[in-house]
Amino acid sequence: MQESGRNTVRILIAKPGLDGHDRGAKYIARALRDAGYEVIYTGIRQTTEAIVDIAIQEDVQFVGLSLLSGAHMALFPRVVQLLREQDADDIIVFGGGIIPAHDVYELQDAGVRAVFPPGTPIQAVIDFIEETRSESSAEPAVR
Amino acid sequence: MSGDARPDYAQAGDARPGYGSPDDAHAGDARPRDARPDDAQAGDARPGYGSPNDAHAGDPQAGDTHPDDALAGAARSGDAPHAALDQLVSGVLAGKPRAIARAISAVEAGRHERDELLRRLELARGSAAPPRIIGFTGPPGAGKSTLISAVLETARAAGDRIAVLAVDPSSPFSGGALLGDRLRMTRHAGDAGVFIRSMATRGSGGGLSAAALEAAGVLGAAGFDTILLESVGVGQSEVGIMSVADVVVVVLNPGTGDEIQTLKAGVMEIGDLYLVNKADLAGADDLERSLRRANLVSPGTELPPEILRVVATDGTGVPELYQAIIDRVTRLEASGELSERRRRRLSGALEQMAGDLFRQWIRRHDLVNGSGHVPFGEVRHRLSELLDVLSRTMEEHDD
Numbered sequence: 149m150q151e152s153g154r155n156t157v158r159i160l161i162a163k164p165g166l167d168g169h170d171r172g173a174k175y176i177a178r179a180l181r182d183a184g185y186e187v188i189y190t191g192i193r194q195t196t197e198a199i200v201d202i203a204i205q206e207d208v209q210f211v212g213l214s215l216l217s218g219a220h221m222a223l224f225p226r227v228v229q230l231l232r233e234q235d236a237d238d239i240i241v242f243g244g245g246i247i248p249a250h251d252v253y254e255l256q257d258a259g260v261r262a263v264f265p266p267g268t269p270i271q272a273v274i275d276f277i278e279e280t281r282s283e284s285s286a287e288p289a290v291r
Numbered sequence: 292m293s294g295d296a297r298p299d300y301a302q303a304g305d306a307r308p309g310y311g312s313p314d315d316a317h318a319g320d321a322r323p324r325d326a327r328p329d330d331a332q333a334g335d336a337r338p339g340y341g342s343p344n345d346a347h348a349g350d351p352q353a354g355d356t357h358p359d360d361a362l363a364g365a366a367r368s369g370d371a372p373h374a375a376l377d378q379l380v381s382g383v384l385a386g387k388p389r390a391i392a393r394a395i396s397a398v399e400a401g402r403h404e405r406d407e408l409l410r411r412l413e414l415a416r417g418s419a420a421p422p423r424i425i426g427f428t429g430p431p432g433a434g435k436s437t438l439i440s441a442v443l444e445t446a447r448a449a450g451d452r453i454a455v456l457a458v459d460p461s462s463p464f465s466g467g468a469l470l471g472d473r474l475r476m477t478r479h480a481g482d483a484g485v486f487i488r489s490m491a492t493r494g495s496g497g498g499l500s501a502a503a504l505e506a507a508g509v510l511g512a513a514g515f516d517t518i519l520l521e522s523v524g525v526g527q528s529e530v531g532i533m534s535v536a537d538v539v540v541v542v543l544n545p546g547t548g549d550e551i552q553t554l555k556a557g558v559m560e561i562g563d564l565y566l567v568n569k570a571d572l573a574g575a576d577d578l579e580r581s582l583r584r585a586n587l588v589s590p591g592t593e594l595p596p597e598i599l600r601v602v603a604t605d606g607t608g609v610p611e612l613y614q615a616i617i618d619r620v621t622r623l624e625a626s627g628e629l630s631e632r633r634r635r636r637l638s639g640a641l642e643q644m645a646g647d648l649f650r651q652w653i654r655r656h657d658l659v660n661g662s663g664h665v666p667f668g669e670v671r672h673r674l675s676e677l678l679d680v681l682s683r684t685m686e687e688h689d690d
Contacts, residue, residue: 156400156466156493181467186491191474198480202473205488207392236389 426536
């Protein structure tokens with residue numbers, strides 16, 4: 149049994165929409181596992197609603213969305229919005245995939261906290277998680 | 292395809308706010324040509340991006356729009372833990388997914404409020420029957436997750452609320468885990484009558500059994516009467532986690548070894564139901580025959596184990612399996628063997644918890660006392676003295 153009270157960071161890696169290219173998502177899922185996080189992977193072609201349901205049931209602190217199809221401007225903000233509707237906006241959303249640089253700002257304005265393009269060193273993602281993990285409420289208080 | 296994008300991305304790490312690590316937000320002096328006008332202040336202006344602490348500074352949701360926020364905040368600072376716990380308990384009892392999920396996290400992490408939380412959930416549940424816990428075990432690739440997804444379908448068609456606890460291993464090296472069981476259950480997302488939770492083994496079999504039992508308690512209090520517990524599928528720890536279940540289903544495949552494999556000790560001694568999954572494949576008859584010849588017995592019951600054929604991918608045999616599981620529980624209940632099993636598992640869980648506690652204590656106090664060569668006999672002696680004190684204290688506690 150682990151030490152009492154220690155918080156393990158749980159992260160959902162999800163692929164919304166119709167894009168079936170999951171190498172990036174699988175790579176990041178595995179790399180985050182190796183970094184000591186508990187990673188839940190949804191598999192390809194999930195609806196935004198399903199992703200939000202899974203994030204809540206799994207009590208994750210982070211949702212990482214991977215998309216290479218170009219639909220990120222529709223789907224990423226939708227996940228943020230659905231989390232907000234479920235009173236789960238303390239769950240931090242980040243994204244990755246083929247995201248044009250000029251879209252990044254708009255995504256950030258929509259509540260996607262960080263976007264990691266191809267070629268991002270995994271350490272950058274880990275640094276992001278470590279610096280933001282304290283924001284996501286760790287106590288099991290429920291609104 | 293991404294050839295055009297490369298030049299941009301090459302420098303993205305240091306130039307773009309939020310484009311690599313959070314630190315980069317502050318490094319935003321060398322901005323690329325296409326920087327937007329407001330980029331100069333991006334580091335400060337973007338809520339939550341600058342420093343981890345001002346995340347909600349500009350977020351309308353984080354203000355006092357939620358009346359309960361005050362409670363949650365108070366709980367965090369330790370002022371009113373009871374209010375937060377009240378809320379968690381009532382949320383679980385009302386079947387709210389977020390509350391259920393957080394309560395499971397609390398028991399899983401062994402947080403301080405766990406005992407009180409569980410006690411109050413049990414009180415609220417009163418004399419209602421505890422949830423049925425159905426364990427699914429079997430070698431990796433046997434089709435446990437796919438089968439569970441098919442069982443969920445059957446259960447939902449019958450109108451039953453049903454939950455899944457899917458256990459996958461934690462890495463002994465990094466402590467991390469990749470939890471992929473629900474990959475095969477995603478069609479049930481969005482159904483309020485289904486709750487699926489992945490659990491990592493987090494190191495030890497003992498702690499896991501207790502955590503799974505407690506998570507099942509939370510789900511039971513939330514109105515899930517049937518809980519499917521999916522295990523890792525290998526090794527001796529299987530027998531431990533499966534001791535949590537009321538009924539154990541062992542999932543097997545044709546073509547995975549000769550008759551001798553089915554006679555091996557361990558997993559083949561704990562089943563109530565043995566499944567020939569992928570029964571449409573060659574070799575299914577052979578496997579079924581060797582199972583029937585193996586004179587299998589189930590633990591703690593006179594009932595012989597049942598042997599069934601299923602094809603999880605198309606649902607063949609799954610309604611019959613679900614019925615067989617329910618019948619098995621009913622028969623074990625009627626004979627009193629189920630409550631005997633539950634008593635035994637509670638006792639086992641207690642022993643494990645006590646063992647974990649004692650191990651932690653020993654680790655903290657370092658009986659070996661640091662440096663140098665200490666003869667084993669000496670350590671044994673210290674331990675014996677310690678156990679003497681402990682047993683005297685326990686005797687006094689009894690009086």
